[in-house]
Each structure stands twice: as structure tokens, then as C-alpha cells.
Amino acid sequence: MYEKYFAELNDNQKLAVSSPEQTLIVLAGAGSGKTRVLTHRVAWLSEQCAVSPYSILAVTFTNKAAAEMRSRIEQLLGFPAHGLWIGTFHGLAHRLLRAHWQQARLEQHFQILDSDDQFRLIKRLLKANNIDDTMWPPKQVQWFINNKKDEGLRAKDLSYHSDNYNNTLINIYELYQTACDQSSLVDFSELLLRCYELLQQNTDVLNHYQQRFSHILVDEFQDTNTIQYAWLKLLATESTCLTIVGDDDQSIYGWRGAKVENIYRFQRDYPNPQIIKLEQNYRSTGNILNAANAVIANNDRLGKNLWTSGHDGEKITLYAAFNEIDEARFIAARIKDWCEQAGCRREIAILYRSNAQSRIIEETLLQSNIAYRVYGGFRFFERAEIKDALAYLRLLVNRNDDAAFERVVNTPTRGIGERTLSELRDHARSQFQSLWQAASFLVKQSHFSARANNALQTFLTLIDSMQQRTADLTLDDQIGLVIQMSRLVNAYEKEGSEKAHARIENLDELINAAAQYSNEDSDMTPLDGFLSYAVLESGETQGQADEDCVHLMTLHSAKGLEFPLVFMTGVEEELFPHQRSSEDLQRLQEERRLCYVGITRAMQKLYLTYAEYRRLHGRIDLHHPSRFIKEIPDDLVDEVRPKTTITKPFGHNIKQRSLRPSASSQQHSLGFRIGQTISHPKFGEGVILNFEGQGSQTKVQVQFADTGLKWLVAAYANLTAV
DNA sequence: AGGCTCTCTCTTTTT
């Protein structure tokens, strides 16, 4: 009778699926069937342990993971799992806040601020309060606020020091929160923090959900941040059954607040958990796994070792490209080979550390007639025109939404200039009013010039009449009419460019999206629901999976995916590990985990490529192979060098170079020698400490008296002997 | 208001 659940599961997976323990930790290595265990466990609980789906809460990080989990569970159960709560932390928090908006001290029609909205709001606040945005750049302020919220800290929880920088940040945080509250706006971090406070401060609400959710399952636990952990801890009582699944080796989001330590902490907070390691890998060949194991072994970790019952497979190919163009051509050639041997493009992924790397690869694939698709990047609901249209809708729902007001008051232009707006802002601020309230008041007073007054009045009337005329329409008709009345399309038509044309198409697509949207089991109005959906689930709908394309994406976005053939590109110091991560041990270890994630994406064949010269930030620089390459045992790697035709001028150099770059070469170069004092037109006098490279690409390291240590390309540096 | 030039910076990304 267990066949249904246990078919195709190994012993440890079976153990995890059917564990009767109250607290279960599944340490699931890459490709070890983690999602399968999670979905089977839900089905198991539901059917074998008679746990009602209503009592189960499953938490993930992305909408995609949540959707996939739901569909796989329903497939196992054979019926739709109504009542089962599966969602992202943010999605679930949002749901709770909507249901208990009063206790959460929110307005019923509160709207969600995305990162871009948040950034703009902060920028406006800095300006309005005359805060120097070179000292406190909006990006940093935003990071500070989100970071504090992720730690569960309000402005009042932070202490002032003698440090003016810090104190100002706290003040801005305070100002920002006041502005959000006044406009009924909730940012992403606020969703989590506000929900935490809701549960903490309302025992009736907390008790209700504590009793309801007898079973809580959390995926990707290594990605939880402080507030998410605290939220779970609130929700889980002594009798709650908890299953957490995670992999400390795949924690790659520390930079946005994720705390790997939460896995270790969990073992202290919940005594005697059952710990099951899933180490059998069903994805990759032995060689690939051994490489991954060898690399990750250099980290501090709980310790797992992936193994496979399959064969060793091909060795990993390491290609030392001459430069990034050569690297891209090599990849294109290997893709051609693969496809000629009956492989197809959709089996292939090209991974890179940073998005900037994709350009050369794209150009090369284009030239080689290889269809590709770049993942990540712009999302539909983040496009400017879509956000404009949505801002009109937000104003319909809530006139006090200052962020929306700012966005569309003069979009498309209707003669409301900067001076009118700044007067409006000043008045609103001094009277503690929203911009809408201030505008209504001042227009009535005929406060502005006749022209400005008129223009503002037109805008106010427009919004009001939008609301009246759309009141009884269906969601898509509502949005259609709002777009029409906003004259956004007319403005783009006038512009007439290709870009403007695409924007019009996107607006049409927005209406389509609205027509397809339905919020069955929610007490929100369709418009509230749609607006929240647009912010919270803005991506994902990347269809066209059936096209036979090579996948291009960052290492980060490759997590959770697998491909028969994988190219990991730009495996060079400075780039990977990224220069900004290589000094700090914690961050370096995260880079190494990223490398581990990258390697374990490959099922059959893995190529690692690096370029000896790469154009980065506009400069062509000599690059060393990544330290991660050295961490892979030699016997797993086949090293390939560029064909001599490509690298002729530098061939001797490349042959000479070992993977471990030799410390310092004592040779003379271009008439200079180590220890020599030279002069540079800009940097002044300095002493030559080192050389790198040969011929016209020779780089020289100089310790300048005034400006410190620098690497220069000798041929261009214009050095003169002193 | 809109377009132009100059300057500056330069990961990773989901919600």
C-alpha cells in the first residue's frame, strides 16, 4: 500500500517521507530529490496519517517553487488540495495581513511597494528633508532599512550613537516608515515584519493559526532570514510537527539577509530533531560530483558528500581562453558539436557570475545561428509603462498613495511642472496630508497660477471620473478604460518609435493578464487582488518553454535547475570569486557555494572556461584562473588550450603559465625592471614591484608614493625612467 | 519640457 509513495525512493528518502518524528531536518544535497521528498511527505501525511490538508502549511521562497509543489502534491493525491496553504513567505504574510488588516493596523486597501517604488520614495524623502544624498545614497538607505526590517528592528529599536551617519539613517528610517503608513504602503520587508508583529501582538490570531497548522514544512531553509525564522518560531508550538529541508552548501543569498546559521540554530531551538541526510545524487556523473565535493570541502559546513551509483562520465573540460571572445567562440563550437551529436539546445546552459558577461556570448551565439534565451532581467510587471498604468489603478483604490500620485501626476505630461509639484509636496508635508489631499485643497483655494491650477484640477477630475466610470466594470474592462482615459497610449503613439510601439503592446498585454486573473478564495476585491498579484508575483510567467533554446543565466538563477550540458564561464579571479567578495572569508565561502551550485547543475558534461584577458569595466585586464579551479583534483579535469592560430602572439606566454601563477618573474620588460623607480604623468613617481603578461599586454605593478599600489598596462601607461 | 552632454559607477535577486 506504500507503493504509491515509496516507488522510486531510496532508503533515506523513504525515511524522510514517512518520519513520525515531530521535528525533522532533511539535509538535502544538490540533485538528491529534495522536492520529491517534500511533496511525497505532504501526500503521506495527508493520506497515511489522516492529517487534513487544512492543517498543513508549506513555505517556499519563490512563487515558482510554490506552484510546482502544489501541482506535484495534487498529482500525488489525485485531487486538488483545497485548504492546503502553500506559498512564499511574502505571499503567506500578505494573505494574513489582508485577512487581519485591522489587527495589523493597516488600511483595508493597503498596497505593496516594490523595490523600485521603495527606492523612489526614499529618494523623494531625502530631497524633501534636505539630506545630502552623496553622504546617504538612496540605495544604501534602502539597504539599511530593509536590513533592519529583516532583523525585526523598527527605528525605535535602534540606538543613536555619536555617529552622525548612523543617526541620520535611523531618522530616515523613521521618516520613511511614517510616509509609508500615511500612504498605506507596505514594502516587501514590511510584509514579513508586520505579519510577525500581527501574530506577536494578537494572541487570538496567533492561537488560531497555531492550532490550525499542525504541520509546517519549509523548503530552502538555508535561505531564511532572521524575521522569517522568528515568524516560524512564533507559529510553531510545542506540538507542531516541523519539517525543514535545506542545504547549507547551497546558501547563496547571504548578501540579502539569508542566514545559513538558521539551520544550526534550529537544531538548538528544537531539541532532538531527526536529521536525515540525502546524499545520493540522481543528476550528475561521478566526475562532476567529485569535483563539486572537492570544491565545497574547502568550506566550513555541516558536511555532506554527494555520491552516485552511476558512472564517472566524461572528465570536466577546462578551457583557458585567450579572451572573452575566444571563450564565447569556444562555447558556440562545443554547442554545435553537441547538437550534431543529436543533442538539442534546450539541454544546454551557459552560466555566468554577472549579467554583463552575457553580451559577448549573446553576440557570438547570434553570429553562429544558435537560438538562445536569456533568463532573468526585466519582468513584465516591472516595466515602466505597466507600472504607470498600475499607479493609476492604485490611486483609484487609495487616493493617499503618494508613490502612485508622484508617478502619474504628470505622466503623460499634462503641464504640471516641478515648481507646482514642490509646492504641493511642501504643503502636504507641513499639513501632514497626502499629496492628493494637498492638491484638492490648494486647487480649491486657487493657490497656483491659473494654468497650473487648471492642470492639477484636470488630473484630480480625471482620477475621480476614472473611478466613477469603471466602478461596475469587470477587472479587464476597468483596466482597459483606465489606460484609455490616462492617454498613456496616445502619448506613446505620438512618440512613434519602435520602443513606444512595444510599450503599447505591453499595455494591451496587461489587459489580457487582468482578463486571465482570478482570485477565487480571497476576500480582496479583484482590483486589490490584481494589484498585489502584480507586485508579489511579477515574474514567473515566462512561457515558451517549448522553444529549443540554449539557456543563458547567472549562477544564482540556475539554482534548482539542471542541464545535461553546462558551461560555467568566466571562472577567473576578480570575476568569480567576485573581487568584492574575495577579501572577506564569509563572502568568499558564499562564492564557493555558488561555484558548487554551478557545478552541480551539470548532468552529463561540464565545461569550465576562463579568459586570460577580459574587458571589464572598460579596461582590458589580465586575469588569473579562479582559485576554485585549483580546488578541483587534476585527474577529473581535461585541460584544453586555445588553438595556436588564435593565440599566436601570446602562445609562448600561455604555455609557460601554470594554473598556479608564479609569484614574480624577474625578467625585464619593455625596458623596465623590478625595483626601478619610474614616473607616471598622472600618478607621479613610483617603484616597479612586479610584471605580468608578455609583449604589448605586459602589465606592471607600481607602488606610487601618493596614490598607492596600481597595475598598469606598460604599453599605455607612458612610464618614464627616473 | 525635453533633449543633450558630462560624470560616475560598476555583483548576485526574490519578494
Place this chain on the structure above:
DNA sequence: GAGAGAGCCT
């Protein structure tokens, strides 16, 4: 080198 943003000019 490229894109974003600020500031300036028309």
C-alpha cells in the same frame, strides 16, 4: 563601455 542620473541648454 554602457547605462543611469544630474545638470544645463534650448
